[in-house]
Amino acid sequence: MFNHRPSALHDSFVRKLGIQHSLIQAPMAGCTTPDLVAAVSGAGALGSLGAGYLEPQSMLDQAAQVRRLTDRPYAIGLFVLPDEFAVDMAAVSKAREQLDALMEREGLAVRTRLPARWAPRFSDQFAALCEARPAAAIFAFGLIDTAQVRELKQRHITVIGTATTVAEARAWAERGADAVSLQGAEAGGHRGTFLHDADDAMIGLFALLPLAVRAINIPVVAAGGIMDGRGMLAAEILGASASQLGTAFLGCPESSAAEAWKQDLSQAVEHRVTTIRSFSGRAARGLRNRYVEAMEPGASNLPAYPALNALTAPLRRVAAEAGRGDLLSEWCGQAAMLVRPMPAAQLVGVLMDEYRAARRSLTV
Ligand SMILES: Cc1cc2nc3c(=O)[nH]c(=O)nc-3n(C[C@H](O)[C@H](O)[C@H](O)COP(=O)(O)O)c2cc1C
Known part of the structure; x- marks a missing residue:
């Protein structure tokens, strides 16, 4: 009999964020709406606004809309880019x-x-992020600097950095991130890769997860190809403290x-x-x-x-x-073909039912 229990890191991560389920709806620039984020957060998971393409004022407007719809914790996702190109x-x-x-x-x-x-200026977006004060910020494409990490922590914003390799996961851990979103090669959307050539950083999630969990001692969030509760449990067994699903939420009416x-x-x-x-x-x-x-x-x-x-x-x-x-x-x-078009709150419920059923099936 295999009796799986979530790790201590898993429990402290969920507690720190103030969420009920170890499930994050990925920030998806251009596809997330305040309705989607609020529905997911309202259902006990962590909804995320993909704000990478938003000018600061739109970020603040969307964040205010989320706040009007729910008082539950939510996240904002940004792309870390230079101000000038x-x-x-x-x-x-x-x-x-x-x-x-x-x-x-x-x-x-x-x-x-x-x-x-x-593109919007990252430093202006960062200022808007600080002002919006979501429960968490999810960064991709690069590292923020130590002063920025400090600024977020002073505002009690949990810092989650995206990594596609163990080296990138280590870089975020050393920078002071609270958690790493580990993006396997399966993942939809842009590659978060910032230390390597993107073609070299196409590591499957089942290989990457145990390697990253062994290398760093902060919570690791699993992202890439997870479409149901069984996948969430599989990621947890490999050491993930939460699962981050993007494509699964794309089909939602919100x-x-x-x-x-x-x-x-x-x-x-x-x-x-x-x-x-x-x-x-x-x-x-x-x-x-x-x-x-x-x-x-x-x-x-x-x-x-x-x-x-x-x-x-x-x-x-x-x-x-x-x-x-x-x-x-x-x-x-x-x-992607496993997508289930249904309202986001209902999808969170289905995912968690599947997750619990998969857990029970391991312990009988
Ligand atoms: C349409 C789309 C847009 C995305 N935009 C972002 C984004 O703005 N910021 C980010 O950190 N990740 C973004 N991602 C990647 C997700 O965070 C996550 O790594 C990915 O969705 C996981 O794989 P899955 O789509 O198979 O669940 C996006 C993914 C998709 C599908």
């Missing part, structure tokens, strides 16, 4: 030609334009993913869930659709993140409005 303007011009030609061929009345700014994208998720096949750079200039996991295939020639010459992301954003908006999932960045994890 060196952008390769020759690559930008070439990319615009390629993208505009594609939009013309596909009959979409939208063309690229140079944005006023390539998620703002385009309808065409939601429909394509359930029909996905795993060998067409691939790593894509041609939407944003940064490696991300999603569906290999018409856009991805059309952009393959010359993909290595496309500008880097966030320039390409800013160029394609208006095109993706128009494609979504036109119901053209095949031209959208349909981010998802490798088990």
